[in-house]
Amino acid sequence: MPMNKIQKQCEVCGLSFVPKTVDSVYCSKKCSGAAYRKKKTQEKKKEEQQAIIDKISADRLYISVPEAIALFGVAKSTLYRLVRQKRIPAINLGTRLVRIDRAAIEEMFPIRQTPLKKEKPTAKLYSLEPQDCYTIGEIAKKFGISDSSVYKHIRKYSIPTRQIGNYVYAPKTEIDNLYNQ
Numbered sequence: 001m002p003m004n005k006i007q008k009q010c011e012v013c014g015l016s017f018v019p020k021t022v023d024s025v026y027c028s029k030k031c032s033g034a035a036y037r038k039k040k041t042q043e044k045k046k047e048e049q050q051a052i053i054d055k056i057s058a059d060r061l062y063i064s065v066p067e068a069i070a071l072f073g074v075a076k077s078t079l080y081r082l083v084r085q086k087r088i089p090a091i092n093l094g095t096r097l098v099r100i101d102r103a104a105i106e107e108m109f110p111i112r113q114t115p116l117k118k119e120k121p122t123a124k125l126y127s128l129e130p131q132d133c134y135t136i137g138e139i140a141k142k143f144g145i146s147d148s149s150v151y152k153h154i155r156k157y158s159i160p161t162r163q164i165g166n167y168v169y170a171p172k173t174e175i176d177n178l179y180n181q
């Protein structure tokens with residue numbers, strides 16, 4: 001073997017090979033084909049998971065096991081173990097119909113760091129016109145909490161606001177959804 005030939009390790013089969021170009025990472029057509037199919041399978045899986053995620057509405061309190069896997073990227077065996085250990089509240093609606101408490105699992109697992117695909121711009125479900133909004137003071141009074149709690153919740157749940165003069169407005173629909181649960 002000439003000394004100037006730099007060997008690489010195939011990313012699929014692990015064997016050493018002499019790369020044809022600096023970009024070669026597979027030893028053979030067979031291995032590059034295998035890598036391609038694996039990549040396609042992963043892409044398809046991501047698409048399927050995204051389709052599941054897209055169907056979950058924001059206000060759902062309980063989610064299914066496939067939905068939890070798609071949302072949190074957590075292994076099925078881990079999920080079932082946590083449910084069995086009662087570390088995540090769940091209800092069992094029958095065989096293969098476990099529904100998991102979404103808030104509990106959200107606390108345990110951070111939402112996937114990278115979005116699977118670019119987020120589609122979602123239609124605004126709220127109006128920021130003053131007549132469709134509460135002021136922070138109105139929210140505090142209506143729901144019996146302090147102004148600072150209102151601000152804290154608005155930040156935590158990313159509720160849109162609008163400032164006009166000295167008043168901060170938040171959409172009634174969003175606030176009602178937040179506090180009427």
Ligand SMILES: [Zn+2]
Nearest residue numbers: 010013027031
């Ligand atoms: Zn190979």
